Amino acid sequence: MASPAIDAPSMLLEQFVTAARNAAATAEVVDRNPQALADAILAKAGDAHCILFAPPQVMPAELFAQFAADPRVITQPDSEQMVHSAVGVIEAFGGVARTGSVCVDVNYQRTGVVSLITPLCIAVLASENIVPQPRDLFRQDLLHGAGLTRDFVFITGPSATADMGPLVRGVHGPHRQHIIVVR
Amino acid sequence: MATTVNPVDIQPRQVANKSEKRALLDAIRMTLKIQSPAVRHNTQTFNRNRYVAVAKLADYDQLKDRARQIKEQAIADSPRLLKQLEESVVRNGGHFYLAPTAEDANAYIRRVLVEHSVKLVVKGKSITSEETRLNHTLEGAGIKVAETDLAEFILQVADEQPSHIIAPALHYSRERITALFKRKFDTDLPLDTGEELTKFAREKLREQFIEADAGISGANLIAADSGSIMLVESEGNIRMTTTLPPLHIAIAGIEKVIPSREQFGTFLELLPASATGQPLTSYVSILHPPLKSPPFAAPGKQEQPREFHLVLLDNGRSRMREDPVLREALYCIRCSACLNSCANFETVGGHAFGGETYSGGIGGSWEAGTGKLMNARFAELCTACSRCVNQCPVRIDIPWLNENLRQRMNHAQPTSFARSLFGELTGSAPADTSAPLQKQFFGNYHTFAKWGTTTAGLSNSSLDSPLIASAMEKVFGVDHRRELPKFPEKSWVDLHREEHRNGTSPSTHLPKLALFADVFTNFGYPERGMAAIRVLRKCGYDVELTPSLADGRAPLSQGMIDTARQQATAMLRMLRPYVESGRLLVVVEPSVLAMFRFDLRHLMEDQTFFAKLRDISFEPMQLVWKASQEFGLDLSATFPAERWHHDPRLFYHSHCQQRTCNAASETIDVLRACGFDVVTSSVECCGMAGSFGYKADYYELSMAVGEDLFSQVRAAEEENQPRILVASGISCHEQIWAGLKRPVHHPVEVLDQIAI
Numbered sequence A: 001m002a003s004p005a006i007d008a009p010s011m012l013l014e015q016f017v018t019a020a021r022n023a024a025a026t027a028e029v030v031d032r033n034p035q036a037l038a039d040a041i042l043a044k045a046g047d048a049h050c051i052l053f054a055p056p057q058v059m060p061a062e063l064f065a066q067f068a069a070d071p072r073v074i075t076q077p078d079s080e081q082m083v084h085s086a087v088g089v090i091e092a093f094g095g096v097a098r099t100g101s102v103c104v105d106v107n108y109q110r111t112g113v114v115s116l117i118t119p120l121c122i123a124v125l126a127s128e129n130i131v132p133q134p135r136d137l138f139r140q141d142l143l144h145g146a147g148l149t150r151d152f153v154f155i156t157g158p159s160a161t162a163d164m165g166p167l168v169r170g171v172h173g174p175h176r177q178h179i180i181v182v183r
Numbered sequence B: 001m002a003t004t005v006n007p008v009d010i011q012p013r014q015v016a017n018k019s020e021k022r023a024l025l026d027a028i029r030m031t032l033k034i035q036s037p038a039v040r041h042n043t044q045t046f047n048r049n050r051y052v053a054v055a056k057l058a059d060y061d062q063l064k065d066r067a068r069q070i071k072e073q074a075i076a077d078s079p080r081l082l083k084q085l086e087e088s089v090v091r092n093g094g095h096f097y098l099a100p101t102a103e104d105a106n107a108y109i110r111r112v113l114v115e116h117s118v119k120l121v122v123k124g125k126s127i128t129s130e131e132t133r134l135n136h137t138l139e140g141a142g143i144k145v146a147e148t149d150l151a152e153f154i155l156q157v158a159d160e161q162p163s164h165i166i167a168p169a170l171h172y173s174r175e176r177i178t179a180l181f182k183r184k185f186d187t188d189l190p191l192d193t194g195e196e197l198t199k200f201a202r203e204k205l206r207e208q209f210i211e212a213d214a215g216i217s218g219a220n221l222i223a224a225d226s227g228s229i230m231l232v233e234s235e236g237n238i239r240m241t242t243t244l245p246p247l248h249i250a251i252a253g254i255e256k257v258i259p260s261r262e263q264f265g266t267f268l269e270l271l272p273a274s275a276t277g278q279p280l281t282s283y284v285s286i287l288h289p290p291l292k293s294p295p296f297a298a299p300g301k302q303e304q305p306r307e308f309h310l311v312l313l314d315n316g317r318s319r320m321r322e323d324p325v326l327r328e329a330l331y332c333i334r335c336s337a338c339l340n341s342c343a344n345f346e347t348v349g350g351h352a353f354g355g356e357t358y359s360g361g362i363g364g365s366w367e368a369g370t371g372k373l374m375n376a377r378f379a380e381l382c383t384a385c386s387r388c389v390n391q392c393p394v395r396i397d398i399p400w401l402n403e404n405l406r407q408r409m410n411h412a413q414p415t416s417f418a419r420s421l422f423g424e425l426t427g428s429a430p431a432d433t434s435a436p437l438q439k440q441f442f443g444n445y446h447t448f449a450k451w452g453t454t455t456a457g458l459s460n461s462s463l464d465s466p467l468i469a470s471a472m473e474k475v476f477g478v479d480h481r482r483e484l485p486k487f488p489e490k491s492w493v494d495l496h497r498e499e500h501r502n503g504t505s506p507s508t509h510l511p512k513l514a515l516f517a518d519v520f521t522n523f524g525y526p527e528r529g530m531a532a533i534r535v536l537r538k539c540g541y542d543v544e545l546t547p548s549l550a551d552g553r554a555p556l557s558q559g560m561i562d563t564a565r566q567q568a569t570a571m572l573r574m575l576r577p578y579v580e581s582g583r584l585l586v587v588v589e590p591s592v593l594a595m596f597r598f599d600l601r602h603l604m605e606d607q608t609f610f611a612k613l614r615d616i617s618f619e620p621m622q623l624v625w626k627a628s629q630e631f632g633l634d635l636s637a638t639f640p641a642e643r644w645h646h647d648p649r650l651f652y653h654s655h656c657q658q659r660t661c662n663a664a665s666e667t668i669d670v671l672r673a674c675g676f677d678v679v680t681s682s683v684e685c686c687g688m689a690g691s692f693g694y695k696a697d698y699y700e701l702s703m704a705v706g707e708d709l710f711s712q713v714r715a716a717e718e719e720n721q722p723r724i725l726v727a728s729g730i731s732c733h734e735q736i737w738a739g740l741k742r743p744v745h746h747p748v749e750v751l752d753q754i755a756i
Helices: A004-022 A034-045 A061-068 A079-084 A111-117 A134-138 A143-149 B021-055 B060-076 B078-092 B102-115 B127-132 B134-140 B150-158 B174-184 B194-211 B237-243 B261-275 B317-322 B326-331 B343-348 B363-370 B373-381 B398-412 B417-426 B430-434 B437-443 B445-454 B456-464 B466-476 B492-502 B519-524 B526-538 B553-557 B561-580 B590-597 B607-616 B620-630 B656-660 B665-674 B696-716 B730-740 B747-754
Strands: A026-030 A051-053 A087-092 A094-096 A101-105 A120-126 A152-155 A176-182 B095-099 B120-123 B144-147 B214-217 B221-223 B228-233 B247-253 B283-287 B307-313 B512-516 B542-545 B584-587 B649-653 B677-680 B724-727
Touching: A004 A026, A004 A094, A004 A176, A026 A034, A034 A061, A034 A087, A034 A120, A034 A176, A051 A061, A051 A111, A079 A111, A087 A101, A087 A111, A094 A134, A094 A143, A101 A111, A101 A120, A101 A143, A111 A120, A111 A152, A111 B237, A134 A143, A134 A152, A134 B261, B021 B261, B021 B343, B021 B373, B021 B696, B060 B078, B060 B261, B060 B326, B078 B095, B078 B221, B078 B307, B095 B102, B102 B127, B102 B134, B102 B247, B102 B307, B120 B194, B120 B237, B127 B134, B127 B247, B127 B307, B134 B144, B144 B150, B150 B174, B150 B194, B174 B194, B194 B237, B214 B237, B221 B261, B228 B237, B228 B261, B237 B247, B237 B283, B261 B283, B317 B326, B317 B363, B326 B363, B326 B398, B343 B373, B343 B696, B363 B373, B363 B398, B373 B398, B398 B430, B398 B561, B417 B430, B417 B437, B430 B437, B430 B561, B437 B445, B437 B466, B437 B553, B445 B456, B445 B519, B456 B466, B492 B519, B492 B526, B492 B542, B512 B526, B512 B561, B519 B526, B519 B730, B526 B542, B526 B620, B526 B747, B553 B561, B553 B590, B561 B584, B561 B607, B584 B590, B584 B607, B584 B620, B590 B607, B590 B656, B620 B665, B620 B747, B649 B665, B649 B696, B665 B677, B665 B747, B696 B730, B724 B730
Parallel strands: A026 A176, A051 A087, A087 A120, A120 A176, B095 B307, B120 B144, B120 B214, B214 B247, B247 B307, B512 B542, B512 B584, B649 B677, B649 B724
Antiparallel strands: A094 A101, A101 A152, A152 B283, B221 B228, B228 B283
């Protein structure tokens, strides 16, 4: 008999992916190994000349090792590189099932700028860190209370505006938001 | 007489301050002519999306209760929280400044920027800085200010004030933005789509972000315990503003401070759902600055250390806190639900229904609280239709605030002998006799109705005379294009007394009813009242008709609160025995039902009695439905639609306040159960809203609002098959007649005609 404790995360994952797509993000689920993750990121990055990478804080660095070995990856960008890169890769320490949001620590090294400045942002999220609702980030008992102490941003889809008339995606922040959930 | 300016020549800035009535009237003409289509489209989109989004919040009502509670506590505890916040900000490594006035806030920010030799500052969206006119001060000091929110960017280019508290340029259509940019920028770039315009602005602003030495943001909420701020946006400009430059200044009103960061969770979902109808906006930042990550240094520039200043603005808020009415406005979380659910606002937007900074139903209290009372004159456009009341995430009774503002403005007027005498003769409370004649005329409607009914022959022929119509417009400001309701030969109460022997109540086990003879039905539509009695008796109810007394609605809507209280007191004294004998209260006119459901609580001391009244008062069709659901009444057998002499295809428009009371759906249920084919309207209000549409100053606006309803009727009849029009409110009837020149039926009249 399947226990709710096992079922719940997979339901959250499914709900998360649907909600993220509804919020005009793209999302995929990949196995948790360096090869699979590197393949997924690089496939999405396409032929970008340089890829900004803000190394992870929560997930092990080894998981990203194969991707980080790609010669186009820059972890210590200068301002020119920041302004002209097409892709930024960041870690999300949490995700929200109901809204498809990823929660990104903007205080950790250059994660904030990297999540914001490139036309395509790729966020990597561990499936067990998906919580049901946005408000759960303000609970002590979920994600080890990370939402109560960190400087972070809920990112829900790409940046958007309706100020110029019709809805336009891609304003000051990324035009495309991609999420890779590792399970 | 002043020359009438062509509406296309009126600049929004010229009419931002509405302390003179002329500015309000010019602003209405200007917005109706130029801005209305864009305002309508954008606010109604927000409003539709909001209904969908809040329906998805499983605990919406509890969230609202919690949000209200947090804000009440926060405002009550404000001085202590500000101290605690200062400590938190300083502990985090930031600077804290509590600015008593707008000038103080501007001077502080200018000083900080000058000390850092800032040449260019990027700004995220901040309505508080609009309140202080910060840009003006900074530009005066030679500092270039780049507004980076695209709406604020448009306003900066156009030199206009915001027209909406969250989407400040929503009065601009795409076409008008194209024309504006082509006029203001020397460019050959194509600017004919939203994408092209966005790209153009983005590229301009990206340069500014990279070059900027400082960023200024607002804050949606601030937590005293940790110095954390919450920033809600979709474009990413606020993130850029708070992340890239080394110097970050956040400016916000002191009312944004709540006790703890943990409480952000309550507002996090409530705010975007109530605002744009999104589950979350693209970005919600939770920061306790200064950030520890390195700032961005433009190519060739040296990296500077980060610095953060929190500027909290008082500017009248402490006074508002001491004021039992304006204090309510401090609970506002600036979601704009009250703007988007307001039919008048949807039609003209904040350049008419707003002041120099704040707009919409809640805007009057803010303009009065942070400026001068008469700046809130635009609060006249709040018709108290009440559609905003249930939409407010912190449960502010916005119509009540506006009725109070109106009272204060009435009292601020110098009284005159004519006003005093008129007020004394017609029933105004002494304090209200300084109100303009128009307000006292509408506020004391029952007095005129009583006189009119007593002398029906004479008064009705007078109403038909063009001479009288012209005099009514001159003296009372009643628009000559409106038809005032005719007075009946006999009031409802008189008719009922005469017919009493023919209609006795059945003796059944259904609850006993007291049918309140509201003055509008009593002196305006006695036959409708009689129909209500017959229909309710047909259902098996024992019905007793009460005497007719004014209920306070009419003077309340004119800001004559003392008069309203007098009327309510007398009415409640009369009604108490009915209520204590266990009868349920039935009210035909929905605006009067709304008194029993919510407005009376402001006018009476005995809140236990109010709660009792609220729970036992009903619209007649609710009781018809109750008879069918709880007492086995077969509607299709008792009121078969086949007996209807007209087309059984109906178009039903429920009254605005009826919907706020949750007293509308039963009418649709009943009509359908009887066998009618019913299409319903989805507008927030018909635009008449009691006396509002009768006023010559607002006739055009009222009819423009009505156009949404009229076009829904036309759309429902597009296959050229007319529907019979049915509506529950007296003023809705008048409005539909004015717009479509077709008769309108009341649901009880429909049932009365088909009863077996």
